[in-house]
Amino acid sequence: MTKPIVSVGLMMLWEQGRFQLDDPVGKFIPSWRDQRVFVGGNHPAWKTTPVERPMTVRDLLSHTSGLTYGFMERTNVDAAYRKLGIGDRTRAGYTLRGMIDELAALPLEFSPGRAGTIRCPLMSSGT
DSSP, X not given: OHHHHHHHHHHHHHHTTSOOTTSBGGGTOGGGTTOEEEEEEETTEEEEXXXXXXXXXXXXXXXXXXXXXXXXXXXXXXXXXXXXXXXXXXXXXXXXXXXHHHHHTXXXXXXXXXXXXXXXXGXXXXX
């Protein structure tokens, strides 16, 4: 239920001119500036390629960011989320900042804007 609340909060900030929907996420989360996309391998020995274009705020809101969930159980990226406890708020020492840093170290499942399913993009916005 937090995703609609965060989305409304983001749209209020957008109305105030604090960001544009096509702003790169790396503008606000510097560790996400040089993201890479999964091609093969397993954590931590990934085969990756550079993203086709930077992830934008619009991508986060429209589920086309390349982020995923550990419970999806479809790819090696999902498996890494599970192994590392990404998004597990019951994990000792869990913080949102820590999760953002962990996500920065992992490849995206697909290049931003290239695909879309229900993913965890709004988690990185504060949910």
